[in-house]
Structure formats: C-alpha cells, structure tokens
Amino acid sequence: MRPNLTIDPQRLWDTLMDTARIGGTSKGGIRRLTLSEEDRQVRDWFRTQCEALGCTVATDEVGTMFARREGRDPQALPIAMGSHLDTQPTGGKFDGVLGVLAGLEVLRTLHDMDYRTQAPIELINWTNEEGSRFSPAMLASGVFAGAFTREEAYAIRDRDGISFAEALEASGCRGTEPVGERRFAGFFELHIEQGPILEKEGVTIGAVTGVQGMRWYDVTVIGQDAHTGATPMYLRKNALLGAARIIDAVDAIAHAHAPDAVGTVGYLENRPNSRNVIPGEVFFGVDLRHRDEAVLDVMQAALEAELARILPPLGLEWRCSTLWSSPAVAFDPRLIDCVREGAAAAGYATRDMVSGAGHDAAYIARVAPTTMIFVPCAGGISHNEAESASFDDCAAGAQVLLEAVLAYDRKLAG
Numbered sequence: 001m002r003p004n005l006t007i008d009p010q011r012l013w014d015t016l017m018d019t020a021r022i023g024g025t026s027k028g029g030i031r032r033l034t035l036s037e038e039d040r041q042v043r044d045w046f047r048t049q050c051e052a053l054g055c056t057v058a059t060d061e062v063g064t065m066f067a068r069r070e071g072r073d074p075q076a077l078p079i080a081m082g083s084h085l086d087t088q089p090t091g092g093k094f095d096g097v098l099g100v101l102a103g104l105e106v107l108r109t110l111h112d113m114d115y116r117t118q119a120p121i122e123l124i125n126w127t128n129e130e131g132s133r134f135s136p137a138m139l140a141s142g143v144f145a146g147a148f149t150r151e152e153a154y155a156i157r158d159r160d161g162i163s164f165a166e167a168l169e170a171s172g173c174r175g176t177e178p179v180g181e182r183r184f185a186g187f188f189e190l191h192i193e194q195g196p197i198l199e200k201e202g203v204t205i206g207a208v209t210g211v212q213g214m215r216w217y218d219v220t221v222i223g224q225d226a227h228t229g230a231t232p233m234y235l236r237k238n239a240l241l242g243a244a245r246i247i248d249a250v251d252a253i254a255h256a257h258a259p260d261a262v263g264t265v266g267y268l269e270n271r272p273n274s275r276n277v278i279p280g281e282v283f284f285g286v287d288l289r290h291r292d293e294a295v296l297d298v299m300q301a302a303l304e305a306e307l308a309r310i311l312p313p314l315g316l317e318w319r320c321s322t323l324w325s326s327p328a329v330a331f332d333p334r335l336i337d338c339v340r341e342g343a344a345a346a347g348y349a350t351r352d353m354v355s356g357a358g359h360d361a362a363y364i365a366r367v368a369p370t371t372m373i374f375v376p377c378a379g380g381i382s383h384n385e386a387e388s389a390s391f392d393d394c395a396a397g398a399q400v401l402l403e404a405v406l407a408y409d410r411k412l413a414g
C-alpha cells in the first residue's frame with residue numbers, strides 16, 4: 001500500500017529562505033564557500049535540525065555529513081538522499097541547497113506522520129561540491145567513490161594557500177568516520193536543472209537518466225608571425241585563420257550529432273595578438289559533450305580529421321591533446337522508474353533528460369544505484385545570484401523525492 005504522505009510546501013520554502021541568510025548576498029544570492037564560517041554555521045544548523053527529528057548525524061574524514069533515520073529493518077541498507085550546502089562565490093539559493101533541504105523536508109514529513117520506512121533513510125550533505133574554494137569540484141563525493149584518495153584531497157590548497165586538511169581542522173568540520181565505507185541501497189539527488197529545457201517545455205519533473213560525458217582538448221595551431229602589409233596572401237601562414245575554420249568545424253561536428261551533442265570553443269589565445277602581425281600561433285580549448293562515449297569517440301575522430309583536412313592547405317601545423325575527460329554516467333533504471341512512478345503518484349509529468357553538468361550523484365553512481373530528479377529554474381540560469389526556482393516547483397521536487405524514496409523502499413521490502 002502506498003502511504004498518503006504529503007510534504008509541507010510552506011515549511012520547505014521558509015527553510016530555503018531562512019537558511020539563505022547564512023552567507024546571504026545583497027543581490028539575493030548566497031556566498032557560502034566550503035568550510036568557511038558560513039558553511040560551518042549552516043552545517044551546525046543542519047545537524048541540529050536532523051537531531052531534533054531523532055536522527056543520528058555522523059561526519060566522515062572529509063567533512064561529509066550523514067543524518068540517519070532508522071527503519072523497521074535494522075539490517076537493511078539505507079536509502080540515501082542529498083546534495084550540497086556549499087555555494088559558488090556569487091551563488092544562488094537553490095543549487096545544491098534544494099536537494100539537502102528537500103531531503104530534510106522528507107525527513108520532517110516522515111517524522112510528523114510517525115511513518116517508518118522498511119530501510120533506514122539517510123540524508124547527506126557532501127563537502128565541497130562546487131570546487132570554487134578547493135578545485136576540483138565534487139571533491140568529497142569523489143573521495144567517497146574512489147575517484148581521488150583522501151590524501152590527494154587533503155593536499156589541495158585554496159588561493160590563500162590553506163590546504164583542505166587545514167580548513168577541515170580549523171572549521172571543526174572534520175569527522176572521524178573513514179571515507180567511503182558506508183553502503184547505500186540507493187542514492188537520490190534532487191537538483192535544479194541549471195538549464196532551460198524543463199521551463200521551455202512546461203514540464204515540472206526531469207527524470208535524469210545519466211550525466212553526459214565531457215572531453216576537453218588543448219589545440220595549438222602553429223603558423224608564422226609576419227608583417228600584415230608586406231606579406232602577400234599566398235605566402236601567409238595565418239594561425240588565427242586556421243583556428244577560425246576549426247572553430248566552425250567544431251560547431252558543425254556538434255550539429256551533426258544534435259540534439260544530444262554539444263561542442264564549444266570558449267577559450268582562445270592569439271599570439272602575438274598585434275594589429276599588424278599575421279598571427280603565428282593560436283592556442284584554444286575544445287569542449288565536446290555527449291551522453292554516449294561511442295558518439296564522443298566519433299566526434300573526437302571528426303575533430304582530428306578536420307584538423308588534418310583544414311590546416312595543411314593553409315601551411316599550418318598543429319598539436320592536439322586531451323586535457324581532461326569525464327566518462328558518461330548511466331543512472332540505475334530501477335531508481336529512474338521510482339522517480340517516474342513517484343512523479344505520476346504526485347500528479348506531475350516527467351521528461352527523461354541527461355544532466356549537462358557534473359553532480360555528486362555522478363560519482364556516487366560508481367558505488368551505489370543512483371539517480372537524480374530535476375526541477376525547472378528560471379531562464380535556466382544558475383551559478384548566479386539571480387538563480388531562481390518557484391515555490392511550486394520546489395514543492396513538487398520534494399514531493400517526488402519523497403514518493404520516489406517510498407516507492408524504492410516498497411520495492412526493496414517486496
């Protein structure tokens with residue numbers, strides 16, 4: 001039997017707005033950098049709220065917090081929910097925060113109705129998701145999933161030279177639990193979409209099937225510096241002209257695999273960058289993304305082929321290397337089904353979608369069945385103080401999170 005449990009939308013909204021004051025900015029956003037005084041304050045608040053619901057709160061050695069509400073079966077693996085409470089330096093009120101506070105609203109609802117799930121329920125606040133103080137992003141979930149070692153994370157320094165280990169110590173946020181020893185029956189992360197699709201299509205809930213693969217390439221095109229007035233056209237080796245044609249080719253490669261592919265040149269250095277010198281060398285970054293690694297392989301091969309086709313007739317040489325890559329992630333079909341069922345039970349339409357951004361869930365998918373739930377954000381704007389999600393959409397996301405967790409709990413019990 002499906003229990004009839006309903007979250008309190010006003011309580012969720014008030015919690016979002018009240019906690020947004022911790023690190024609140026004059027433009028309506030939040031500045032809550034990892035392990036800052038503001039981060040410590042919101043963590044203390046989070047602990048108090050969870051303990052008031054009878055949860056036990058544990059913290060691991062990289063500061064990640066786990067609030068646990070016991071179920072009927074003490075042997076069962078917990079069903080986890082969560083996201084992050086840290087923000088960008090000029091962050092919004094919803095990125096990450098919604099996933100944690102909606103999880104808190106789920107726990108409050110279960111508590112108010114005195115409803116016991118079969119499995120324990122855990123709510124997680126991952127440390128340093130944003131990566132703006134300590135790079136890379138998703139650091140603690142990455143350590144949890146084995147993408148980085150604890151020592152690698154500890155050694156990372158912020159711009160002031162303070163290491164992650166020192167910041168954990170100084171803020172009092174370092175716990176004692178070894179990282180990555182916890183096991184989950186599943187992990188659900190609710191998040192704003194950070195893109196425009198749901199709003200544009202008028203759909204409330206995104207059932208996220210995975211995270212797209214991302215590949216970054218460094219390309220250097222090498223020609224020859226020469227006088228713009230004295231060098232005839234047929235003798236030029238214009239590196240910027242070659243780069244321009246490659247930029248156009250990158251756009252065409254992405255269009256050839258649309259709508260799921262995207263390709264961008266967003267960074268470029270033109271050398272020597274002088275009005276009367278034909279550019280002798282251009283360095284630029286290519287960003288290719290797709291949900292399917294096989295398609296990314298095809299796109300990469302196309303990039304290499306276009307370099308070889310376009311540059312030699314212009315008298316140009318080149319170097320191309322992979323700077324960074326993040327493999328595509330496929331989320332767990334059983335959990336995705338629970339999101340669809342949960343949305344249907346709550347009366348919302350869903351749309352399958354692939355996340356264009358990285359999330360803690362992308363790492364956790366390596367060690368536990370995982371999925372995400374997206375809700376719309378105004379104009380698709382995020383990592384911005386103007387980031388905005390509506391009262392109704394936040395409530396819808398929290399209700400679907402609750403329904404999905406309960407649906408999964410019934411499946412595990414049955």
Ligand SMILES: [Zn+2]
Nearest residue numbers: 095096129191
């Ligand atoms: Zn986030």
